[in-house]
Amino acid sequence: MFNLVTRGQAVANQALTSSVFIIVTIVAITLARLYQDNVWSIDTTSIGAISPSASIKYSFNYGSTNRQPKENAKIQFDLDADLTSLFNWNTKQVFVYVTAEYPGKSDGSSNRVTFWDKIIVSKEDAKLHLVNQRSKYSVWDVEKSFRGREAVVRLEWNIQPHIGPLIFGETEATATFNFAEIEKKKKKKEQKVEKVEPVVEEIKEEVKEEVKEEPIPEPVQQAQQAQEVEEEPVQEPLDEVPIQ
C-alpha cells in the first residue's frame, strides 16, 4: 500500500525533520562560536572627539510641523573598531550603528537616536577607522529643541545570519557629549537667510564682477529686528505628539 500520497508524506516528513535538525545544529554552532570569540565584550573599540552642531529646520522632512522651527542636531566623531570577530561562516552581514541616548522631560522617559550606520558585508571591511566622520542623519527630537542635554554615545552592532536568529550587541566603547545649543545670533542668521534670499541673489548678480566675495551685513540687521518676537522655548511633552 505505497501510493503516491503516502510516499510523498514520508519524503516530506523526512525532509522536515532533517532540515529542522540541520538548522538547529547550525544555530548552535554559530552561537557557540560567537561566545567563544567573546563578541559581547569587544574592547578594541573607541569613540571620541565628538563635536556636535545644531541648526534650525522648517521642513516636514526634518521633523518640523506646520513650518515651525525645529532644532536638528548633527555630530562629528572619531571611531576605531575591529569587528572582524563578528564574522564567521554564518554571517551574511553586520550592521553597525552609532547611537546617542539622552533623557527626556519626565521621569522614566528616554530617547535613543541613530547618528550614523553602515552595512558591512565582508570581514575585510570590518576594521573601522574613521576620523572626523560626519553623522549620516540630521536628528530631531520630539521636543522642539535638544536643550543642550547630555547624551551617551555607543557603537552597536547587529549580525544578520545566512540562517537563524538575528544577534544584537554593543561594544564597550562609550562617550558622552552635550548637544550644541543654538545661540541667539546663529538662530537669527538662519531665519534671516530664508527671508532675504532673493535680495541676496540680486545683489550678487549686480556686483558679480567687482566684489564677488563681499558679505552682506544689511540683512543681518534686519533679521535682528524681525527676530525679537520669536523666542519662547516651547517644549511639547511626549504625550502630546500627535499620532495618527
Added chain:
Amino acid sequence: MNIRQQLTQFLSLAYVFTSAFVIWKSLGIITNSHSPIVVVLSGSMEPAFQRGDILFLWNRDQEAKVGDIVVYEIQGRNIPIVHRVLREHHNSDKQLLLTKGDNNAVDDLGLYAKKQKYLNQKTDLVGSVKAYLPKLGYVTILITENVYFKYGMLGLMCISTLLTNE
C-alpha cells in the same frame, strides 16, 4: 464501503487543514502577533533580506530598541513593511519609533500616513524580527503572483487525489 472510504479521506483532509490553522493561530497567540511569520516582498532591506526570505516575528517586547528590525502596518494600507528602528522616544506608557530601510536613502516619513511622524510601538507594530530563513518563502510569492504555478499546483493535487482513489 466506498462512501465510508471517501468519508475518511475527507476527514483526514479536513484534519490537515484544521491542524495547520490551529498551529498558525496558536503561534499568533504565543507571539502576540496577527501574522507571526512573514515573507519579504521588497528590496528595501537588501542585502540582508531579499525577496522571498522568511522572517519570524515576536511581539511581546515592552519596548523596541534602536537597531531592531520591526514589521509595521500603516493604517489604511494592508501591506506590512519590514524596516529597522532608527530612533525611539519613550516615556513610562508610550513609545514612538522612526524607522528606515537599510537599503533606502531616507527614513520612512514619506511612507507613513499623512501628517504621521512616528510609529506607535503598541498599535502599529506587527512584531520585531527574531529569526531568518532564506528563500523558502518564494513558494508563496510564486503562488500569489504566478498564475501558471498556481494552476499547476492545483492540477497536480487533483491528479494525485484521482490516483489515490484507485
